[in-house]
Amino acid sequence: MTDTSGLTLLGRPAGLPESPDTAVLERVPNPHPGYRYLVRFAAPEFTSLCPLTGQPDFAHLVIDYVPQDWLVESKSLKLYLSAFRNHGAFHEACTVAIARRLVEVLSPAWLRIGGYWYPRGGIPIDVFYQTGPAPEGVWVPEQGVQPYRGRG
Template structure:
């Protein structure tokens, strides 16, 4: 819903509204407290509107990101996640780095029991790249969870990637 009813109010509304960051901004990320810490449960974010710039050529790259985690005490606030992902928009990183950086920022923020990040980028030069990284808290059963899920990642590929 992007349009104001009264065009005169645009600036005002824009100014006391959301502030979109102009470059990579991990400080946008905020948290709230998990009310169900006694249980393990999954929270997954589907983010099909991720875009960044190629650090070499400056051309735009597009991806769908899937971020899944098992919260401990802290949970990521979803609007702040949106703004954080927006902050890659005019920033440049390689595909593999994007996925690793996002995972690391969220680990630092949340200290989650488990987290995984999967990026599915649109093709360049007829090839597309899908990096995947995951993490389980060291010395816990979640570390084993990470190993198991890593080993089984994408094991039955039925997704037809035919570039059209």
């Protein structure tokens, strides 16, 4: 059984964090240490705000990581990502900040994030980050998000 005694969010009411910086991102022990496998989270309705106009920005995020000692606790990840909803930052800043925070908390063997941002002003911006080459012997499927094609 996984030790969840240190968790503060799972199984309890939790409000939306004020900002990504104040959001609590929790972790649980990896139940399969020593095995290489991929964990994927998809957030197809991620939102943040343009830091200049305050207009909403929307993205489909795909986060892949190969754990070592820790897994991210999914409720805390959901709340962390939701904290960007009222946060003003450019697409690049949001995408890379999420990756860096996960690396800081989890120390994964490998992590990548694809930020597939919906267009504003007619130009979609996709942002990709990874910590290095994917570990050998781990199945890393394509992220499966189609490029933006508009109405065309």
